[in-house]
Amino acid sequence: MRHTDERHAVLRDVRCDRCRAVVQVAKFSPQHTSVQWTSEAAGRCAEFAERQAEATSRVRVASCGSLRETIDRAVGDGRLAVSASDGEAP
Numbered sequence: 001m002r003h004t005d006e007r008h009a010v011l012r013d014v015r016c017d018r019c020r021a022v023v024q025v026a027k028f029s030p031q032h033t034s035v036q037w038t039s040e041a042a043g044r045c046a047e048f049a050e051r052q053a054e055a056t057s058r059v060r061v062a063s064c065g066s067l068r069e070t071i072d073r074a075v076g077d078g079r080l081a082v083s084a085s086d087g088e089a090p
Helices: 039-044 046-054 065-076
Strands: 012-015 022-027 033-036
Touching: 012 065, 022 065, 033 065, 039 046, 046 065
Parallel strands: none
Antiparallel strands: 012 022, 022 033
16 A cells, blocks of 8 residues: 655645635545645635634634535546645546
8 A cells, every 4th residue: 555645746726616715735535635725715715714703712724615525526527636646647
């Protein structure tokens, strides 16, 4: 079994279908996705903003369901390939 080395991943820009925030994504398997957020993207994320507004104290949001759905659609329609550990498509 090969282990994924994210240091050599090829990151692709993915724009959220909901809020249009752009993040960099590497997809290694159906279960393994690496997402790199910029502060601009995090500030633009509609789900992050909603959760912050609902919180009574400062909250760290672990993920965005809308972005996860966008990534799944991008894989399904071929805009984002599942990569091998060396950054090459399998």
